[in-house]
Amino acid sequence: MRVAARPRWTLRRRLVVVVVALVAVVAAAMGTLSTLALSTSLTTQLDEKLTAAHRRTVDAPTVGSRVSGEAFGPAPQPAGPYRPGQDAGTVTVEQPAGTDPADLTIDQAYYIADDGTPTALDDAQVSQLLAVPTDGEPVALTLSGLGGHRAIASMTPDGGTAVTALPTTSVTSTLTSFVAVEVVVAALALLVAAAAGMVLVRRELRPLDRVVGTANRVARLPLDRGEVVLADRVPAQDTDPATEVGQVGAALNELLGHVEQALGARQESESQVRQFVADASHELRTPLASIRGYAELVRRSPDEVPASALHAMARVESESQRMTVLLEDMLLLARLDAGRPLVSEPVDLTVLAIDAVADAHAAGPDHDWRLDLSPQDAVVVGDDHRLRQVLANLLSNARLHTPAGTAVTVRVRRTGDRIVLQVTDDGPGIPPALRESLFQRFTRGDASRNSATGSTGLGLAIVHAVVTAHGGTITVSSGPGTTFTVTLPAAT
Ligand SMILES: Nc1ncnc2c1ncn2[C@@H]1O[C@H](COP(=O)(O)OP(=O)(O)O)[C@@H](O)[C@H]1O
Numbered sequence: 159m160r161v162a163a164r165p166r167w168t169l170r171r172r173l174v175v176v177v178v179a180l181v182a183v184v185a186a187a188m189g190t191l192s193t194l195a196l197s198t199s200l201t202t203q204l205d206e207k208l209t210a211a212h213r214r215t216v217d218a219p220t221v222g223s224r225v226s227g228e229a230f231g232p233a234p235q236p237a238g239p240y241r242p243g244q245d246a247g248t249v250t251v252e253q254p255a256g257t258d259p260a261d262l263t264i265d266q267a268y269y270i271a272d273d274g275t276p277t278a279l280d281d282a283q284v285s286q287l288l289a290v291p292t293d294g295e296p297v298a299l300t301l302s303g304l305g306g307h308r309a310i311a312s313m314t315p316d317g318g319t320a321v322t323a324l325p326t327t328s329v330t331s332t333l334t335s336f337v338a339v340e341v342v343v344a345a346l347a348l349l350v351a352a353a354a355g356m357v358l359v360r361r362e363l364r365p366l367d368r369v370v371g372t373a374n375r376v377a378r379l380p381l382d383r384g385e386v387v388l389a390d391r392v393p394a395q396d397t398d399p400a401t402e403v404g405q406v407g408a409a410l411n412e413l414l415g416h417v418e419q420a421l422g423a424r425q426e427s428e429s430q431v432r433q434f435v436a437d438a439s440h441e442l443r444t445p446l447a448s449i450r451g452y453a454e455l456v457r458r459s460p461d462e463v464p465a466s467a468l469h470a471m472a473r474v475e476s477e478s479q480r481m482t483v484l485l486e487d488m489l490l491l492a493r494l495d496a497g498r499p500l501v502s503e504p505v506d507l508t509v510l511a512i513d514a515v516a517d518a519h520a521a522g523p524d525h526d527w528r529l530d531l532s533p534q535d536a537v538v539v540g541d542d543h544r545l546r547q548v549l550a551n552l553l554s555n556a557r558l559h560t561p562a563g564t565a566v567t568v569r570v571r572r573t574g575d576r577i578v579l580q581v582t583d584d585g586p587g588i589p590p591a592l593r594e595s596l597f598q599r600f601t602r603g604d605a606s607r608n609s610a611t612g613s614t615g616l617g618l619a620i621v622h623a624v625v626t627a628h629g630g631t632i633t634v635s636s637g638p639g640t641t642f643t644v645t646l647p648a649a650t
């Protein structure tokens with residue numbers, strides 16, 4: 159068997175093998191025991207026959223009267239046993255006291271051949287037979303040239319020795335066919351056990367497959383973000399606590415229930431935080447607008463306030479300007495986080511790129527703005543306003559974080575069913591310390607929070623959120639020079 163060869167077996171295979179092995183052991187034990195019992199009982203029967211035959215020999219009249227067999231009955235038996243009742247195969251030796259074994263006649267040492275004729279024994283056989291202890295107990299004996307026998311010997315009343323033997327061929331052949339039948343039956347039993355074992359084990363383990371199926375389906379769910387619906391459960395029929403598989407199924411269901419609860423709670427608190435950020439941003443807009451308005455008012459009537467206050471008011475105005483941008487960005491991110499559905503309309507990225515470059519040119523005339531468009535159409539389905547914001551953020555980065563004179567190229571291409579939008583500049587590149595967390599909120603190179611650049615650190619976070627919400631991806635490569643690559647699914 160190839161049991162040991164395989165390091166890992168399925169439970170199914172192991173169970174079937176164990177069942178078959180058990181049946182094999184039981185069959186072997188039963189076969190051995192019943193063969194032994196049969197052998198003993200056949201030998202006992204043979205010994206009874208042998209004892210009877212021996213008694214007939216000892217009790218019968220001796221030499222002289224046997225030649226024709228007439229003395230034993232009216233009907234002569236020309237081809238029958240030498241003595242009545244003597245079967246073919248019976249071996250007889252009668253040694254009168256004092257006679258040399260070599261001098262025994264055919265009347266005194268013979269066996270009955272299969273055709274019933276008495277046949278002389280040779281000297282070797284005679285001496286084997288005479289060696290049998292004369293205690294009247296049957297013993298096993300293999301006669302040279304005649305095979306296995308049971309033999310019995312005793313002293314005759316006149317001091318001689320009488321030996322009778324019977325062949326064990328009948329016992330052997332009965333045992334042989336018995337063993338053959340047993341082997342065939344055992345083989346059939348093994349086959350049946352293997353087949354039935356396979357079917358039963360498969361059927362019994364099917365509930366386990368269903369439990370595994372549920373676990374696998376749940377494992378494939380994206381549990382780490384967004385609204386999670388964890389409705390999948392192990393079917394009720396596989397949660398019977400009376401069975402082992404049922405216990406596993408019930409435990410899994412309980413686990414799923416807890417996980418669903420925990421995810422729900424997490425979701426709840428997350429959306430509360432988001433809602434709070436959105437509400438706070440929204441609420442702050444109005445007072446901020448007032449602050450801006452009053453600051454502007456003061457600036458427009460410069461004669462009524464001292465110069466120092468005027469300067470302070472200018473700062474208030476610019477800071478509130480920056481804060482407005484920050485609030486708008488936070489509000490937008492909070493909305494994107496909430497996963498609100500986007501507007502879905504065909505948007506031509508070529509048009510967007512042209513507009514964005516025109517705007518960037520107006521805002522930063524010192525940079526060298528370039529467009530690289532392809533004649534293929536570059537239409538995606540999405541939110542025009544948000545996608546414009548993606549381009550505006552990328553281009554404002556290229557303008558604000560690179561020195562004057564930097565060349566910035568906006569490239570739009572279609573590759574297969576995707577539209578690829580690239581913004582490349584040959585500026586100084588992104589500081590290595592920033593690259594890991596570039597798309598995270600409040601990641602920015604200008605740590606001084608100086609208002610000069612209007613840097614909030616939210617620009618790329620918004621780009622990432624918008625692109626992801628459109629089912630796209632964004633990557634960045636930066637050595638010297640920086641390339642942002644946005645890939646969006648093309649409209650079909
Ligand atoms: N094209 C670029 N070249 C060099 N640095 C860049 C470029 N784009 C972005 N960065 C760096 O990445 C940081 C994060 O950008 P962003 O999220 O848009 O925030 P912000 O522009 O408000 O600082 C920037 O502060 C800047 O240091």
Ligand SMILES: [Mg+2]
Nearest residue numbers: 551555617618
């Ligand atoms: Mg930016």
